[in-house]
Amino acid sequence: MDEKRRFRNPDLARRIAEKISKLAPREKPVKICHVCGTHEWTITHFGIRNLLPQTVEVIAGPGCPVCIVPASEIDEAVKIAEKGITVTCFGDMLRVPGSTMSLLDAKANGADVRVVYSAGDAVKMAEKSPDREFVFFAIGFETTAPSTAVEILGNLPRNLSFLVSHRVIPPAMKLLAEMRDLNLNGFIAPGHVSTVIGLVPYEVFPQDYGLPTVVAGFEPLDVLFGVYAILKQIHEGRPRLENEYSRVVRREGNVKAQKLMKQVFSMADGKWRGLGTIASSKLALREEYAVYDAHTRHGVCIAEGVDSHSGCMCHLIIIGKSKPNECPLFLKACRPEKPVGACMVGIEGTCRIWAKTINRQSHVL
Amino acid sequence: MCLAIPGKIVKINDSHAQVDFGEGVLREVNITLVETRVGDYVLVHAGYAIQVLDEKEALETLNLWNEILRSETENG
Ligand code: SF4
Numbered sequence: 001m002d003e004k005r006r007f008r009n010p011d012l013a014r015r016i017a018e019k020i021s022k023l024a025p026r027e028k029p030v031k032i033c034h035v036c037g038t039h040e041w042t043i044t045h046f047g048i049r050n051l052l053p054q055t056v057e058v059i060a061g062p063g064c065p066v067c068i069v070p071a072s073e074i075d076e077a078v079k080i081a082e083k084g085i086t087v088t089c090f091g092d093m094l095r096v097p098g099s100t101m102s103l104l105d106a107k108a109n110g111a112d113v114r115v116v117y118s119a120g121d122a123v124k125m126a127e128k129s130p131d132r133e134f135v136f137f138a139i140g141f142e143t144t145a146p147s148t149a150v151e152i153l154g155n156l157p158r159n160l161s162f163l164v165s166h167r168v169i170p171p172a173m174k175l176l177a178e179m180r181d182l183n184l185n186g187f188i189a190p191g192h193v194s195t196v197i198g199l200v201p202y203e204v205f206p207q208d209y210g211l212p213t214v215v216a217g218f219e220p221l222d223v224l225f226g227v228y229a230i231l232k233q234i235h236e237g238r239p240r241l242e243n244e245y246s247r248v249v250r251r252e253g254n255v256k257a258q259k260l261m262k263q264v265f266s267m268a269d270g271k272w273r274g275l276g277t278i279a280s281s282k283l284a285l286r287e288e289y290a291v292y293d294a295h296t297r298h299g300v301c302i303a304e305g306v307d308s309h310s311g312c313m314c315h316l317i318i319i320g321k322s323k324p325n326e327c328p329l330f331l332k333a334c335r336p337e338k339p340v341g342a343c344m345v346g347i348e349g350t351c352r353i354w355a356k357t358i359n360r361q362s363h364v365l
Numbered sequence: 366m367c368l369a370i371p372g373k374i375v376k377i378n379d380s381h382a383q384v385d386f387g388e389g390v391l392r393e394v395n396i397t398l399v400e401t402r403v404g405d406y407v408l409v410h411a412g413y414a415i416q417v418l419d420e421k422e423a424l425e426t427l428n429l430w431n432e433i434l435r436s437e438t439e440n441g
Contacts, residue, residue, distance in 0.1 A: 006427060015434045038368050118412025120395055147413040150397045192369045195416040225430055247423040248408050248416045257398045
């Protein structure tokens with residue numbers, strides 16, 4: 001199963017780009033939003049924007065899971081680490097700025113902060129050192145949240161608790177759909193989130209907002225055919241939900257993953273960096289699992305934090321209102337090796353993806 | 366973070382499997398979230414298989430794309 005060869009065929013890419021050009025509106029531009037950092041990587045890395053006509057714009061929404069974690073929740077992780085507790089987290093969470101410091105800063109000050117590849121690794125680590133207290137900083141969208149649920153429902157060591165910062169994507173898409181000044185004309189829905197949640201949660205976008213919505217995969221042809229499908233729907237005046245990524249996304253999604261998530265988490269209002277509070281967008285531990293809640297176990301609860309740092313435009317980048325090269329700090333004071341804002345830290349952050357690609361002839365297609 | 370990579374199940378041991386990501390890269394993956402067997406391709410995210418790839422659907426998608434590109438009569 002050679003995904004790369006089959007779904008990156010440059011000849012097919014050029015031909016679908018021609019079809020897109022023919023379908024593109026002559027005057028009134030069309031704005032399509034994706035909400036996944038991996039889509040932004042594909043689009044930037046393969047130079048897909050260069051293949052699109054001027055009247056078709058693809059913007060990046062809040063699809064970088066580490067970028068949207070608000071400073072207050074990072075401050076909580078830092079505070080826990082400063083209490084002498086071992087904080088485990090995914091690698092690209094380390095440098096995301098909190099109000100005054102990141103977890104990496106806390107580590108430099110002597111705190112025990114460790115990178116793990118999965119929630120299961122955090123469990124193993126805690127099992128190996130039963131005399132230490134461990135916290136797993138659980139971030140990520142619906143793609144990641146089921147793995148936290150699996151571990152919480154498993155045999156957990158007593159010395160591990162969870163700082164749950166998981167968010168769900170559809171409420172953020174709704175917020176974007178309702179932003180009048182963003183003027184969206186369609187959504188490319190996130191393929192991997194969709195493997196878990198299925199298609200139903202997106203039905204509202206064509207039905208209530210008249211926005212063509214296409215679930216797409218992450219190879220260049222997936223994205224190009226996604227754009228084509230949206231333009232075709234606009235052209236026909238018939239917005240609907242299409243699944244272009246049927247090789248992994250089923251209509252019902254991953255039912256087992258959904259069931260485990262429901263068992264462990266309830267929905268709560270949650271803050272998103274750059275977006276403010278979004279109703280029912282955060283997963284919180286249910287009462288039955290409160291013993292694993294790091295907030296209560298370690299007495300930490302921070303409501304407010306400083307999300308944006310002087311001059312940083314992440315709040316506009318995260319919703320696709322601005323592009324990284326419109327930020328005066330981009331590749332000057334803010335670079336991948338010395339990031340100012342969250343969008344330059346996360347490997348799926350729009351600023352980081354643009355910075356890593358801008359000087360390379362990576363336009364493979 | 367939402368990056369998920371396909372790999373082939375080579376051995377299953379209860380809730381975990383050895384998954385071949387190509388070029389000799391073998392990793393242990395938690396398969397609690399999927400129904401799978403040896404030989405399947407699964408999509409792996411942060412150490413957990415989140416879905417089984419459907420080869421038939423992959424071929425159908427490619428066929429559909431070729432059809433779209435061939436259709437001269439449609440508008441676009
Ligand atoms: S380039 Fe840096 S400072 Fe500017 S918006 Fe992006 S992360 Fe913020």
